[in-house]
Amino acid sequence: WGYLAGRFPPGLPVFLVIILCWICQVWCLMFIIVNRLCILLSPKHRVSTLAPGVFMICFFNSIPTACIWIPAQLQISHHIIEVDRWWDKTEKGIYLLLDFFLNALFVYVVKKRLVDFGLQKYHRVMQFNLRIIFVSLAMDVMLMGMTFLPNAFIYTQFHPVTYIVKLQIEIAMS
Numbered sequence: 001w002g003y004l005a006g007r008f009p010p011g012l013p014v015f016l017v018i019i020l021c022w023i024c025q026v027w028c029l030m031f032i033i034v035n036r037l038c039i040l041l042s043p044k045h046r047v048s049t050l051a052p053g054v055f056m057i058c059f060f061n062s063i064p065t066a067c068i069w070i071p072a073q074l075q076i077s078h079h080i081i082e083v084d085r086w087w088d089k090t091e092k093g094i095y096l097l098l099d100f101f102l103n104a105l106f107v108y109v110v111k112k113r114l115v116d117f118g119l120q121k122y123h124r125v126m127q128f129n130l131r132i133i134f135v136s137l138a139m140d141v142m143l144m145g146m147t148f149l150p151n152a153f154i155y156t157q158f159h160p161v162t163y164i165v166k167l168q169i170e171i172a173m174s
Helices: 012-040 044-073 078-115 121-146 152-173
Strands: none
Touching: 012 044, 012 078, 012 152, 044 078, 078 121, 121 152
């Protein structure tokens, strides 16, 4: 907020703090979903592959994001700014697919382990979860759509809102 209001001049420290906050938001959100899944998954080999797999995807997505976004914001070169425009959309697409996969796995596990065994009280909970998963994925799509806007500040302001809403959704699902 201070950067957008002009209280902090653009520079490496400001952009480093912003990107670290964004990375923390995304990682926390993904690992809330992973932890929720780990509670429900029974074979431990699935649990032991799910968390490291998500970690690797987040790690290998976050490093290029930081390495591309900061120089683009510092306007090092026109080429890096163009790469950042392309990478930003790609990064959001990767997180959208990861979020979709993890939520689809959650719905599948809940249906298979609870609803299919006749526990009908979980049917309404599952319907609720499907609706808020749709809202969560719609937030990802809207965030991705913000990357196409000519004014990057709108995207910068919408990013934290998206992840706060998604965090509230994950808390509601837990």
